[in-house]
Amino acid sequence: MFGLAPPPILEIAGLTVDFDTGKRIVRAVHGVDLKLGRGEALGLVGESGSGKSVTWMAVMRLLGPRARIGGEILLDGASIPDMPEPAVEKLRGRRMAMIFQDATSALNPVHRIGSQLAEAVRLHRGLSGASARVEARRLLDRVRIANAQQRLDEYPHQLSGGMNQRVMIAMALAGAPDLLIADEPTTALDATIQAQILDLLREIRRDSGMAMVLISHDLGVVAENCDRIAVMYAGRIVEEAPSDALFEDPRHPYTRGLMAALPDLDGPRRALVAIPGTVPEPWSLPPGCSFAPRCPDAVPACAAGVPPLLASGSRRRAACIRVAGADVAAPTRELVW
Amino acid sequence: MTAPLLVADAIERHYEVRRDGLLGKRRSLRAVDGVSFAVPPGRTLGLVGESGCGKSTTAKLVLGLVPLTGGTVRFDGQPVQARHDAAWRRQRRDMQMVYQDPLGALDRRLPVGRQIMEPLAIHRIGTPNGRRDKAMALLEAVGLGASHLGRYPHELSGGQRQRIVLARAMILEPRLLVCDEPVSALDVSIQAQVVNLLGDIQARFGVAYLFISHDLRIVRQVSHEVAVMYLGRIVEQGEPDRLFSQPEHPYTRALVSAIPTARGAKARERILLQGDPPNPVDVPSGCAFRTRCAWAQPLCAERRPELRPLADGTRVACHMTHGDIAARRAA
Numbered sequence: 013m014f015g016l017a018p019p020p021i022l023e024i025a026g027l028t029v030d031f032d033t034g035k036r037i038v039r040a041v042h043g044v045d046l047k048l049g050r051g052e053a054l055g056l057v058g059e060s061g062s063g064k065s066v067t068w069m070a071v072m073r074l075l076g077p078r079a080r081i082g083g084e085i086l087l088d089g090a091s092i093p094d095m096p097e098p099a100v101e102k103l104r105g106r107r108m109a110m111i112f113q114d115a116t117s118a119l120n121p122v123h124r125i126g127s128q129l130a131e132a133v134r135l136h137r138g139l140s141g142a143s144a145r146v147e148a149r150r151l152l153d154r155v156r157i158a159n160a161q162q163r164l165d166e167y168p169h170q171l172s173g174g175m176n177q178r179v180m181i182a183m184a185l186a187g188a189p190d191l192l193i194a195d196e197p198t199t200a201l202d203a204t205i206q207a208q209i210l211d212l213l214r215e216i217r218r219d220s221g222m223a224m225v226l227i228s229h230d231l232g233v234v235a236e237n238c239d240r241i242a243v244m245y246a247g248r249i250v251e252e253a254p255s256d257a258l259f260e261d262p263r264h265p266y267t268r269g270l271m272a273a274l275p276d277l278d279g280p281r282r283a284l285v286a287i288p289g290t291v292p293e294p295w296s297l298p299p300g301c302s303f304a305p306r307c308p309d310a311v312p313a314c315a316a317g318v319p320p321l322l323a324s325g326s327r328r329r330a331a332c333i334r335v336a337g338a339d340v341a342a343p344t345r346e347l348v349w
Numbered sequence: 350m351t352a353p354l355l356v357a358d359a360i361e362r363h364y365e366v367r368r369d370g371l372l373g374k375r376r377s378l379r380a381v382d383g384v385s386f387a388v389p390p391g392r393t394l395g396l397v398g399e400s401g402c403g404k405s406t407t408a409k410l411v412l413g414l415v416p417l418t419g420g421t422v423r424f425d426g427q428p429v430q431a432r433h434d435a436a437w438r439r440q441r442r443d444m445q446m447v448y449q450d451p452l453g454a455l456d457r458r459l460p461v462g463r464q465i466m467e468p469l470a471i472h473r474i475g476t477p478n479g480r481r482d483k484a485m486a487l488l489e490a491v492g493l494g495a496s497h498l499g500r501y502p503h504e505l506s507g508g509q510r511q512r513i514v515l516a517r518a519m520i521l522e523p524r525l526l527v528c529d530e531p532v533s534a535l536d537v538s539i540q541a542q543v544v545n546l547l548g549d550i551q552a553r554f555g556v557a558y559l560f561i562s563h564d565l566r567i568v569r570q571v572s573h574e575v576a577v578m579y580l581g582r583i584v585e586q587g588e589p590d591r592l593f594s595q596p597e598h599p600y601t602r603a604l605v606s607a608i609p610t611a612r613g614a615k616a617r618e619r620i621l622l623q624g625d626p627p628n629p630v631d632v633p634s635g636c637a638f639r640t641r642c643a644w645a646q647p648l649c650a651e652r653r654p655e656l657r658p659l660a661d662g663t664r665v666a667c668h669m670t671h672g673d674i675a676a677r678r679a680a
Contacts, residue, residue, distance in 0.1 A: 059536035158624070172625045202399035202563065204622045207607035211621055229537065232609030259611055273541035275570040277608055278594050284545055284570065287538035290506045 019089065021190055021223050022048040022071070022108075026083035029063070029070050033078075038295045040066045042247040043083065045321065048191070051221045055234030055255065057270075058244035061291050064227050067244075068193045072110050073100045087191075105136045109184035113196040115176040119168040125152075125179055126164030129186065136187030151182040155212060174205035181212065188220070195227045210237055231274060235259055243267050246292055246302035249321055253328035263330040265307045301332070309334050353387035354425060354557050355444075355525055360384050360410050361419030362403075366630060378630045380406040382581035383420070385656075390524060391551065393558040395572030395589065397565055399604075401629060403581040404561045408527045411559060412444055413437055424525070442472055445518040449530035451510035455502040461513045462488075462498030468521050487516040490553065491546060508539035512546065519550060527559045532567060544570055565608055569593050577601050580629055580637040583656055587663035597665045599642045636668065646674045 029041040041063045048054050058064040069075050071085055073092060085092040087107060092100065104110075112118050120128055129148035133139050139147055145164070152160035155178040168176055177197060184192055194213065198206035214237065217224055228234050234241050235255050242252040243266065251264035262268045272285035289306040292298060298305050300315035307314065313333060321331040362381040367373045381403040388394045396404045409415040411422055416431035423429065424440055431437075448454045456464055465484040469475050475483065485495060491512040502510055511531065518526055531547070532540045544567060550556060562568050568575055569589045576586040577598065585598040596602045603620040622641045627633060635653050639645040648668050656666040668674050 059538060174625055203565070203607040204399065204603055205625065206609075207619060207621055210609075211619075230609065231537075231611035235611045236609045270537055271611065273538050274611060275541075275544070275566040277566050277569060277605065277610065281570060281590070283548075284541035286541035286545055288542075290508060290539065291536070 018050060020047040021050045021088060022046075023086040024067075024071070024084065025086075027067065027070060027085060028082040029066050029075065030080040030082070031078055032080070036295065037080075040247055040294050041070065042318075044244075044249055046242060046249070046252075048223055048225065050190070051217070051223050052240065053217065053224045053226060053238040055238030055241040056225060056227045056244060057229065057231055057234050057241060059229060059291055061246070061294065062244040063247040064244045065195050068110070068195065068225060068227060072104060072108065072193065073097075074110070105132065105184075105189065106187040107189055108191040108193065109187065109189040110193040110195065111177070111180045111184050111197050113199045115180040115200075116168055116171075116173055118180055119176055121168055124165055124167055125171070129164070129179070129183055132183045132186035147186075148182075151185055152179070154185065154216070155179070155182045157182075172205075174201055174208060177201065177209055178212065181209075181216070185216065185220075189222060191223045191225070192217075193225045193227070196229070197226075198233065199228070199230070206233075213237070231259075231270060243270070246297060247294060248302065248318075248331065249329075250303065250332070251328075251330045252321070253330075257325075257328055263324055263328070263335045264303075264332050265309050265334070266303045269306075269308075351389055352426070354390045355388040355411065355559065356423045357384060357386050357407070357411060357420070358423070359420035360407070360417055360422060362406050362410055362415060363418045376630050379581045379632060380629065381410060382632075384578070384581070384583055385420075386576055386583070386586070388525065388557050388559055390557055391555040392573045393551065393560050393571055395568035395575040396559065396561045396578060397563065397568045397575060397604075398578035399563060399626065401580075401626060402578040403629075404578050405529055407578075408446070408529050408559065408561055412441070412446060412527055438472075442521045443523050444525040444527065445521065445523040447511075447514055447518050447526060447528045447531045449533050451507065451514045451534075452502055454514050455510060457502050460499045460501060461505070465513065465517045465520055468517060472521065474521070483520060484516070487520055490519070490550065491516045492542075506539075507535055508542055511535065511543055515543075515546065515550065519554065519556070522554065523556060525557045525559065527561075529561045530563070531560075533562065533564065540567070547571060565593060565605065577604065580626060580632055582637065582666065583664075584638065584666045585664065586656065587661075591661070591663060597659065597663060597670045598638075598667050599644055599669070600638045603641075636666075644669050648674055648677055 024044055024046045027041055027044040028039060031038050031040055044067055056064045070081050071092065081093050087103065126145060126148050129151060130144040133144045133147045148164060149160050152163055157163055157175060157178050198209050201209060226234055226238055238255055241255050241258050242249045245266050251267045262271055269287040273287055275284055287306050292302060300317050301319050304310040304314035319331045319333045321329045324330040324335055360381060361383055364378040364380060366376055366378050384407055386394055396407060398404050406415065410417055413429045413431045421428055424444060429440060462484055465487060466480040469480045488494060488497060493509060493512055532543045535543060560568065560571055572589050575589045575592050576583045579600050585592060585601045593605055596605045603622045606618060606620045624641060627640060633640050635650040639649040654666045654668045656664045657671060658664045
């Protein structure tokens with residue numbers, strides 16, 4: 013954080029993403045600033061449409077011709093938006109890799125697991141033939157798939173969802189990337205399988221020092237697996253803090269609202285405090301703070317301008333004009349059925 | 350004690366499948382294999398388990414949408430048949446269903462107001478004006494207004510659509526609502542709205558819920574009693590606070606420990622299960638969970654543990670919990 017700290021592996025400044033829908037241009041990401049340290053695990057939470065996936069698809073340059081990217085994305089100092097496509101292709105897989113929610117459809121259904129893994133090994137490491145197959149086998153062992161030798165000859169449909177996600181992780185590891193972007197990697201999986209996959213990711217990061225961005229709608233998943241968390245709403249980061257600090261003392265009303273809306277598994281049952289209304293559509297954002305129309309603490313000044321993401325105490329930021337003065341505890345009520 | 354509204358007694362649904370292609374051996378897939386429970390009027394039974402455990406099949410069996418291959422379902426004392434005759438239709442007025450995907454459950458080409466009134470038309474209840482008034486009252490009960498009557502499903506948000514589905518399910522004033530993952534497709538903030546709405550509807554109309562979900566936190570929130578399923582059978586059943594704070598069955602323990610927590614309580618020890626659940630065509634002998642259980646003993650492979658009550662009423666199907674293993678050692 014201070015002078016001697018090594019430069020971040022990834023630095024995003026003023027990132028905007030616009031989509032040309034043919035009829036109009038819709039802005040999905042409105043100026044995101046983020047830094048990611050080497051080996052750090054950053055969690056990104058938000059509801060659907062918050063821009064959390066689009067931000068990282070932009071970093072990977074996977075958004076296609078209809079998207080226009082503005083602002084800075086620096087990977088180790090190199091600007092990703094300015095790079096020619098062949099240079100980006102060399103980064104993908106080798107410097108940064110991405111895994112997705114639905115592993116079974118991310119894999120090719122008509123190719124064997126082994127040949128898909130060997131292809132990744134050939135692309136990123138230049139191995140071929142028998143040595144690529146040996147490396148594929150090693151990767152399957154690495155992600156703790158039993159009977160790796162036999163699995164190499166199987167097709168994705170013969171594997172369970174959890175195993176296919178392990179295969180995807182193995183492919184992502186083929187190029188030994190410095191940064192793994194995991195977009196809802198366990199959302200489609202059962203709870204016990206989710207626990208296995210998250211445990212595997214922790215173990216791999218411990219051994220390799222790989223940085224990770226974990227995108228999830230589940231606060232619990234990011235709380236347990238990340239050092240730092242950024243909360244997104246309607247295309248902006250509204251709060252960012254170290255995990256413990258965020259959960260002990262959420263500052264932004266949206267973060268507080270999310271926590272109050274989430275039922276517990278232990279402790280007394282309480283009525284859930286729902287956030288009223290719905291997430292605004294990206295083409296009809298309210299003026300000023302996008303959360304103001306749903307916010308219990310909103311005042312007229314909230315509609316006057318977009319609140320900047322400002323430092324709020326040590327190592328944390330919040331984008332709310334009421335954070336400094338507001339002292340509203342997350343409401344709890346006894347449950348009455 | 351009032352008589353239960355819904356009673357499932359040892360219900361079974363087995364499917365004949367061929368393994369290894371057309372000429373393979375016939376095997377039976379036991380989707381639901383001897384499940385019993387009772388739901389009292391105005392109460393909620395939560396059914397939790399992971400994919401493939403048979404919880405959705407149980408819902409379909411209860412409503413007579415899929416025929417039973419064993420056991421009986423009684424609603425208000427009368428057997429529920431899968432024969433879709435006049436008696437079944439009469440019963441179905443009192444038992445409605447809510448699914449996970451509201452967009453799939455609604456007709457995209459019909460204004461939602463018409464869809465809410467449709468059950469009344471099907472059952473020939475009331476006059477057109479009366480139906481409209483009733484639809485209005487229900488729209489209000491689910492937190493929507495008259496302006497929504499003429500809208501189409503695509504003009505509404507996911508949470509609003511699920512409210513429409515609830516209004517439609519409630520218009521016949523059913524006594525039982527079978528909800529299969531009703532909030533799983535919704536965002537956290539919207540989920541809480543619908544969960545609270547389900548509580549309001551129950552308090553106001555006295556409807557009973559069979560509430561099916563993979564989400565333990567949601568199930569604990571809404572249920573008066575919870576049953577945990579694994580491979581077609583209930584392995585543990587009891588009062589939700591007790592069951593989730595002090596799970597007895599090794600599977601429930603692993604399931605509870607696998608839930609990530611956002612509230613700093615990182616002390617909870619995680620039990621990582623090895624591998625995936627077995628194929629329901631090849632259910633292990635004895636206890637179906639024994640292949641993934643850290644405490645499994647030879648007895649677990651020999652004899653299937655029955656669901657039996659502990660001293661405090663929690664029901665568990667495990668040889669270890671009931672001391673059967675210790676008893677055998679002593680013998």
